[in-house]
Amino acid sequence: MTSTSSRANSSPPSFARNLRALGEIVKRQRVSCELNLLDAADYMHLSVSDLSHLEDGQPIDTGKLIKILNELGMVMLVLKKADAIDALSAIGEDIDWPQGTAEPPRPRKQAVSAPASPENTTPTLFVDFDGTLHVGASYIDEHGLITLDSGAPLLEFAPLLVKILEPYPSVEIVLTTSWTRNLPPEKVISFLPSELARRVVATTRSSTARLGYIKDGTDRTYIICTFASNRRLTRWLALDDRAHGIEKFERVPGELQNHFVCLDPSRGISDQRALDRIQEWLVSVHAPRID
Template sequence: MILFLDYDGVLHPDAVYLERGRPVLRADGELLMWSRHLVDALASAPHVRIVLSTSWARELRFARARDYLPAELRPRVIGATWHSGMATDGEHRPLGRDTWWDTSTRYQQIRRYVDRAGLSQWIAVDDNPEGWCDADKHHLVQTDSMRGLSDSAAVQRLAELLESAR
C-alpha cells in the first residue's frame, strides 16, 4: 500500500512560503504540526509506504523534504512523484519551470506514478481535489487547506481507507 503525501494543507495550513531556501509557515502554529495524526493513523499499518507528492520534493530536493517529517515516518518514505531527472531535457540540460510536472495537476502527477509502478492499492492525502477523475476519487483523502489532518473527518476517512486495504 502506497500513501501519496502532500504537506501544505495536510500536515500544516496551506500558508507556507520559501524564504532564503527555507519553508516558513505564515499562519498560526508550526511546520508539520499535524504530522502526529499521520503517525498515529499509520501505527497499525506497518505495510504502508509513503511517496511524497508535495512540491517540497522539487523545491527542497527529496532527502531534505523527507527529513522534515518526524523520525517515525522517514523510514516509510520510498520516493516522490518528482524526480530531479524531470528537470532535464533528456540530454541532462536543465529546463525551466515548464516541465510536464510543473504544468500538471497533483492528481496527474500521482496517476503517472501509479501507472508506472503498476499500483492497485494506494491512497492520496491532499487538500487539492483539482482534476481528480471520478474513478479514482475513492483513493483521495481530501483535507481542508487550513485544517489539514487536524480535522477529525479527514483522519477518520484515512483510517477507513487504511482499514479497507487490509
C-alpha cells in the same frame, strides 16, 4: 483495414477484423510510441475515456477514431471486400473469407502480447505537506529556511499520521509536496518524524505535468495518477488539498474517487472526516483478500 505508416512504425500493416482487434492495434502502436494513456490523450486533446474505450474494443465517435489513428501515424482504409482482398494480397496478407460470413475467421497466427508487469499491492500513501500536514502555504528562502504564511507550526499534524499508521507497518509513503522542487529529497524527508520518514520510498520530484494541466490546476492530480499507473499501484490513497479535476483522468466514471482524500487546507488531516477516511482505507487494504 488499418495500416501503420512506415514513418511511425516499420512493422507490417495490421488487419482489424473487429473493434477488439482495432483496439489492440491502437494500443500496440501507442505503447510503441512510449506513451501512457494519460499522456497520449493529452497529446491528442481527447479524454482518457475515449482512448481507453477504443483500446478496449468499444465503439467511439468516428471523428475521434480517425483523429486517434492520425495522431498515432496510422490510416484507415474502407474498401469493397473484393478490393480489400486484392490490397491485402499485395502486401502479403493472405485472408481467406468464406462467402456469406459476416465476419472473417480469425487468422491462424496470433500475435503474442508481452506479459504485463505484476500489480503492486503495497499499501501506498501519497502525502502533501501544505494544507495537509499543516495549515498554510510555505515559503522557502535562499537559505532553505521554511516559514508558513499562516504562522502555524511546520508539520503540526504529522503526529496524527504517525498514530493512525502505527498498527500498519507495511504502509509506504510517497511525498508529493512541492518542497522537493527547492530542497533535496533527503532534506525534505528529514523534516518528518522518524516514524514517517522511514516509510518514505519515493517523491514525485521528477514528475512533471503538461502546461495544460498546470493552467487548469489539475497538475497535482495528474502527477499522482501517472505515478500510481506507472508503478502499477492498486492500493493507494492520496492526501492532498490540491486534488482537482479527478474525473478528468478516469477511464471509468468514479474509479479514482476513492483514491483521493480532498482536504480542507484550513484543517488538513486534522479534520475528523479525513482521519476517518484514512482509517477506513487502512482497514480495507489490510483485510484478507478473497480470490
